[in-house]
Amino acid sequence: EPEVTQTPSHQVTQMGQEVILRCVPISNHLYFYWYRQILGQKVEFLVSFYNNEISEKSEIFDDQFSVERPDGSNFTLKIRSTKLEDSAMYFCASSTTGLPGYTFGSGTRLTVV
């Protein structure tokens, strides 16, 4: 069964540093998403991406965040200057047109120290 792949599984970074979280969505999927889950809290929508542009973003997704699909396979989330409160699990997801329900990756645990 096809999977959404995320790397790394765990990343530790110093406050103020830039991080890039990487995702390889399922190959024939067209919609891409990032979600995050702060420890003990619910899964929160960050951003959706379609046709090489952001289609929707939440209030969490401020100027510190950006997404990119640099080539035909990767989908990245960049946090420009990390803060302690950015520590969370970040989930990538993808879906194909007309099929509701996402396929999630296994997540990247980001720890900002």
Next chain:
Amino acid sequence: AQRVTQPEKLLSVFKGAPVELKCNYSYSGSPELFWYVQYSRQRLQLLLRHISRESIKGFTADLNKGETSFHLKKPFAQEEDSAMYYCALSRNNNDMRFGAGTRLTVKP
């Protein structure tokens, strides 16, 4: 605005007992509703979607538009059902809003 409410953070039942995880939503349009499950240290997995009216691992969920609910039910809980369960609402394929989740513990 769309909102998903899961009133119970924790739910504990004994093996073999029926289980119901509650989910209520608010949305002015026609929602698409889902249940996701997250086993310990694993990824979120789609469990059910209301449009397919399927039963997965013995779980079912019926959309009740009058009560704006989408409760997840299983007649006989198993220990391997212990996990976090998230109800989610999608208004299109652009974003999905999750409830806070319910941690189900099935005791032997």
